[in-house]
Amino acid sequence: MTSQVKLYVYDLSNGMARQMSRQLTGRQIDGIWHTSVVVYGKEIFYGQGINITLPGRSHHGSPLQVEDMGETSIDEETFNEYLSEMREHYTADKYHLLEFNCNSFTNDCIGFLTGGSIPSYIKDLPTDFLSTPFGAALRPTIDAMYRRPSPGAAPIPAATAAAANVSPNPQLASSILQSIATQAQAGGFHPSPNGNAQSPPPLQATQTLTAPINIITNPASFRSFLGGHRAAVAFFTSATCPPCRMIEPIFERLAEEKGVQGGRNGAGFAKIDLGVGMGRNVAAEYGVRATPTFISFLDGKKVEEVKGADAAGLKSMIDLVIFQAFPPHPHTALSVPAIQAVSFNPILFSQVPPIDSVLGKLSAFIDAAPWPSTQTQSQVQVKTALTSTVAPYLKARFATTPPTPLPSATPAILSTWAQATAALTLALPIESLFPLADMWRLALLDPAVGTWSAASPPSDPIALLLPKAVTALQNPSKGSRNYLLTVLRMLSNAFSSTALARRLLIGNVRGDMTSVLVPSLLHEDASVRTAAASLAFNAAAVLQKARVDAVRTGRGIQAENEVADEDWEVEVISAIMEAIDREKESEEVVHRLTASFAFLVRLSPFYDTQIQSLLDVLQSKKVLKSKLVKGDGWNADNGIAKKDIRRLVDEVAAKLCP
Known part of the structure; x- marks a missing residue:
């Protein structure tokens, strides 16, 4: 006798994903899917552990749609034994919105009951979402929502609100995120003896896996996992394996150190217990017969295998696959002491004029100006x-x-x-x-x-x-x-304010700033050129500092996370090189422009795609070298005189210019 198996599909965003996803992520996402299995007259799903209710009686209400998953010949008693076993693994504390969720559970159940898997539009959703800049930026916050809180860590609502700021519409993004997080973390329902649903205790959303490790229990989930990670490492284990218990803490530590959390480039880590679910089927696909066995994958293909509790071999394998997946920027291997000696601190203009004189001059201008009748403030009120x-x-x-402490401006002022x-x-x-x-x-x-x-x-x-x-x-x-x-x-x-500096480098404000900066670099007035070169340096320093920090922390230099973009960098680099070529008077202007140029070019994520060829077209090396000798119109007898400037110009020309 067979039983019908159905998949109930719900949208955690309540339609907001379908309406708003394109403007938030640049990609159409029709729903944030939650699923449950309906079989033997019951609805089974994963939230606060494995939950069972009457069909359509869960806290999600009526399903958005119902997928027919075929029939099963497995009897209810055998399925209940399977659920009893799975309860040990699908516990409330392991829930993760992206990696180990309701869809992971339903995929396991469908595999056990029918040998199939849930539809790809559901199981591939995390991969699709994380492939967008918005999704990639949100990944660290979503991970933080499902980990043990560390001292000083932002609570979930604060972290969610902060992450939403990467969106073009922060208020809308925050609303959607909070709605999804609330529903995803909401309590499941357990049947009472009379068949009615009862509310369970609250989910401890921040008490989950100690390491960013995906628990895999069937082949379909493993294929989905590989599709979501360019570099991946799988740990095949079993409950009866003593060496597995010895090596597991080391695997967890390496997952913390070399995983993708925190926005860095890293590997995905998976654990497959051969005795859980369809774990043996996953192992069989890759010829795993003994535990512990570790396999690394690059773009879904097997790269290397380590057998036994070999900690050194495991670490080497992980380092190699991450290096292959995310090779460092070509400039990271360069020795550039002169460039590295340049401080990231902004160039500031701190000279204080007589305040009364400045105010007196402005007041005279106010008195002399014809005051528009449409003004809401009179001349007297303004003064x-x-x-x-x-x-x-x-x-x-x-x-x-100045007094101590220094007074600061209030919002009222x-x-x-x-x-x-x-x-x-x-x-x-x-x-x-x-x-x-x-x-x-x-x-x-x-x-x-x-x-x-x-x-x-x-x-x-x-x-x-x-x-x-x-x-x-x-x-x-x-x-x-x-x-x-x-x-x-x-x-x-x-640029003395980190928050304001970022704002100046995005959106319409950056466009206006660039419209002022580029022609000012070529201005006939030396003071204007000096100020423009200072502004160019400050903008470039913000980008360079972020990129150096990304390399040091192992996050990698990812263009989608930059406040700048390729077209903007091309425009500014071109203007800076032309300004260096034209500058015949001020060594200091050449110094600031060369440092700006070095900061923009070194570690640029666009170096291979466009910057390198642009530098060749601009004859950047020739232009920089010309500043070291007496040239047409250059006042110094032998080019730039100051030794530190000469060293910087020479190093940039030799190391960064083709």
Whole structure:
């Protein structure tokens, strides 16, 4: 006698994935699937351990769709024995939204009952999701949701909210993530003696596997696992194997050190117990007859095998497959002491002018300007805000003998100042705005101002003042030159804030900044070129520091996680090289530009795809070498005179330029 087997399919996102996935991930994802097996008049699923309820009576309600999985000839008693065995492995503490979830369990059950597997659109969803930049960025947070909390770790809601910020729509992403996490971690239902569902105790969502190891119990799950990891390592074990128990702690430690958690490049780690589920079938596919056996895989294909409790051999095998899957950047092997000696600290313009003089000049401009009738603030109100709120703060913060501790700008001060700035950018001509920009230049040295501005508040000063600099370039004059110079210095100081620096390198703000930076690098005024070279250096230093940190921590340099993109780097590198070629006066400008160039080129994830050929076209090596000899229009008798600058230019030309 046979029994019908069905698969109940639910959408944990309640339709939000279908509607919003493309704008969040760039890929259409129709649902975040939860599944359960329906057989013998029961619905069985994995959440807080293995749960059983009447069909359609789980906390997920009615299924979105029902898949016919065929028939089984296995009797109910045998299946119950199978479930009893599986309860030891599908425990509440091992649940993981991506790696060991309800779909892993239903895939095992379907394999046991029918010899088949659940549909690929369900079991392949984690792989599809993680292949998107959004999914890859969220992986560390999802992992953190299902691990034992460490001291100082962010709670799940905070971690989820932080991860959502990688999305173009953080509020929407946070809403979807919290909804999915809530439903995925919600309690399952157990049958009472009268057949009614009862609520179980709460799931301990942060108490799961001690290591990022996938528990595999059937061939279909293992194939899905291999498809989700470029490099993978499988541990074939059994409960009756003493050497397995000896080597298992070492395997777990290596999984922690060399796994993919934390956003780094690494291997996926799987454990297959030959006595659990269809573990022997998985082992048979790869000829495993004894335990412990370890096999490494590259792009789904077997690479190497280690038999026995050989810790040294296991580590070597893992290191090799990770190296093969994620070869280091070609420049990591270069000896570049001059480049490495350049500090990542931003170049800042910290000179403090007489605050009263700056404010007096701005007040005179305000008095002379025709005030638009549409302004919500009068001239008197704007001047009062500057004299009674802004000036006292600046004088206290940047006094000749500054107090201890230094006073910081409050949100109230900054909000008042921002409103006045919005009024002034509408009322004053560009040549009259440079005192205002200079005041903000100083303020951005205050960490509190950078943090506030990074949050993109209404009337954000950078968003208001930066587009005016584009206009200043289009209408050159002495007054517009002063404004352009001041804004370039203001933007350089903005890089003193890590949060604000990141904001300057993404989206529309980066576009506006680049529109100001590129032509300013070629400006006829030496002071403007120096400020532009400083801004270019600060932007490049942010990228280089992130890439060096990625190499040191083993995460690898991944373009999708960069705040920059290939087209932007090509544009800026081209502008910097042209500026170096044209620079005939200032060694310091050449120094800053060369350092910027080195930071952008070294460890760039785009070096092989476009940067290397671009440097050849730009004749970058020839241009840099020309600065070391007396050239056409170069004032120095023998090119650059300062030894440290000469060393840097020579090293960049020799090591980074084709």
